[in-house]
Amino acid sequence: MTLTDSKGCEQPQKVKERVTVIGAGIVGLTAGIELQRAGFQVEIIDKEGVAAGASRGNAGHFATEQVFPLADPSLLPKLPGMLLDPLGPFRIQPRYFVKAVPWFIRFLFNMLRTKRAHNSQAIKRLNQHSIAAISELATFCGCEDLLLFNGSLLVFEGTDVAEVEKTFQHYREAGVKVRMLNGKEVRELEPSLSDTITHGLYFTHVGHTSDPYQLCHAFAKKFVALGGKLITDELQSIGSDQLQHKAVSLHLVSGEVLKADKLLIASGAWSKPFAKQLGHNVPLECERGYHLMMPQKSSLSRPVASYNRKFIITPMSEGTRLAGTVEFGGLKAPLIDARADCLFPHGKALLPELFSDANASDGERWLGFRPSMPDSLPVLGGCSNHTNVFFSFGHQHLGLTWSAITAKLVAQQMSGKQPDVDLADYRIDRFN
Template sequence: MSQSTMSATKGTVTIVGAGIVGLATGIELQRAGHKVQIIDKEGIGAGASKGNAGHFATEQVFPLADPAMLPKLPGMLIDPLGPFRIQPRYFVKAAPWFMRFLVNMLPSKRAHNAQAIKRLNEQSIEALIALTEFCGCSEFVTLNGSLLVFEGTPIEVVTNEYEHYLGAGVKVRMLTGNEVRQLEPSLSDNISHGLYFTHVGHTKDPYQLCQAIANKFIALGGEILTEELTSIENEYSDCSGSSISGDSKVTMRLQTGEKLTSDKLLIASGAWSKPLVKQLGYSVPLESERGYHLMMPQISSLTRPVASYNRKFIITPMSEGTRLAGTVEFGGLQAPLVNARADCLFPHGKALLPELFAGANVADGERWMGFRPSLPDSLPILGGSPNHANVFFSFGHQHLGLTWSGITAKLVSQAMSGLPTDMDISDYRIDRFG
């Protein structure tokens, strides 16, 4: 749609959240003819959108609620540097989330959730390409696949993993260690096998990708406010359950006390969405998975992301260095970054890229921690509020916010514009938890 086409606005929209999800949806809403402003307390791409692994992870079709985790749960409380960690002081608070998580391990629920993940994944790369082409930043999308590597893992285990992905419809090839090194010669000789996901991509800088999308958004007339929205007022705060007419305005208040009104509201504030939707009467089981990275300044020769089956982390080549990312920690939104959880990624990176990091030190790296908004079924919340005609949601994208940003932006924009969505989004509705 041309810029001139957008002059006949369909109304005003306020988006809460300037991460990749909110920014992408802002672009799609502008293209659909809406006048859009985005509010974020920290600014453009400042949260998980800045520090993620940069991986368009369409091979990740399996929900996190996996029965194979059950025997490992006790160790998660013991090992402070394990790949999946629950801070002991936070365990009681997180217990209700984990009870729902366990329920989603049931075979019927797991199969249902996997299909809902897969539907989004199948259209995500195409949507990202279309989004970045429109925004003039296609250079931030590299479609060169990704690798999952194994170090001395029994061939039976490797084959089982390969067949598991293949059976789920993921495009994958099984490689020997030598074939892995033909693709990426800098990888360690200790790698015995690999899975090559051929229809996967990555970005060289997720933060700059956000900035590029934001620049296009502003060029199209959008406004970005670095403010904190604290309340959704008048009719929306009484949680009466009655539907509000399409002519009603949404009234909001910022932390400064300033009031804003808008025809429609989209809550896309990631891990911080829970208190806002609670004002609308929804109690969603949203938890924050605290993800870490160590950004090393060394520029690797890798041409694609490399994940380790044994070490449970991922390496992504980026324009400013090499990002070592991974680990999941449940500890809430207030606890500070734990330096050791970022630093523990360094020996793993050195083991897989021995020459690159031969003279490096962990102190050379930049530590980061961000909050992944996760729900027990590994699905996002998308679409409209059943009780408020002008309020919509797009949050809870867990590990796949970057991957799903383009497709969920398209779907939510269609819903907010009163159009049929390209796929059924009822599996992602906000009231699915009862």
């Protein structure tokens, strides 16, 4: 195809490079939009469609206050009791224990002071840009009404005031915007909360979405409007004969073979086998996260997490979401009803009037898979073995929070630009 310039001379039109994104969750969708905005022709492939996994049922919290890696030495004395409790906030299914051991060895290594400090700084570098990035993207996509920036609460029930103060100072020293409240001040913010709450930490510079599933669909709609293509199919293998050349060959379960100039793996907890095909054995583990979506609509105006109970309540447009717990059991084990239902008594304890006549069976049980790395950092950027392959996965508990900023950074790198945040700490070969 040719175009005519101002002098009447024909000029060849630049053909857009084709990019295929694997994964239509929040990370893949935001990346698809940013790549379209950068001038690529993009298609997104997902075996189940838009937001079918963790992006549908997460807690909806833009959690930029979470600056501390999950590998925390204070967990060590608590782990035996937590792991033995089938309904506790942290559990490994017995049959999965041996398989999870290598990941936990790396996890323990990341508890070292120097590693923990390094990883915390890398988390903060992404967090500090996250709210601005998701706000800009939502405005661009015309769905800013789905974002609310009323902060969030971490509440304490009868916890010794010295421990509350220590936790408060821990966040402040890490640069998190936070206020310490007594029980009365907590209930002035959220009158429906229980009188058992004695203190709270009010994180003032965070937010949430009233519906993460609808947010994803709003992004998908904009992606298509920009010329992007959504394909429901499953990637089976990546053609190794093409990886060193200009095109990537993608073999789908349907039998179709697609070609792309560049490939972005953004398939969350399912990314590990694709990375392995490309020469990287990443220590990616699946955290099974549960929620119980209750139809009752609370009067809460912000997410409320419990320090003692280790779960979170998020007010949403369709009701009240009770979320939390970490379970290691792989991608194939079925949902365990009791692990979703155990969230209900905690929700009722904090919102006694809302749930006074309710039961766990009134809610919708859900299980999703968080893609977690032992250092709590995502895998971002180019593949060291193949110049036309890139990664954006392993966002652990912060997929929603980091989605827009990681999309922007990866799109910058794929465009040949210097990313706004140095991606060295997130490179895929850091585990070699």
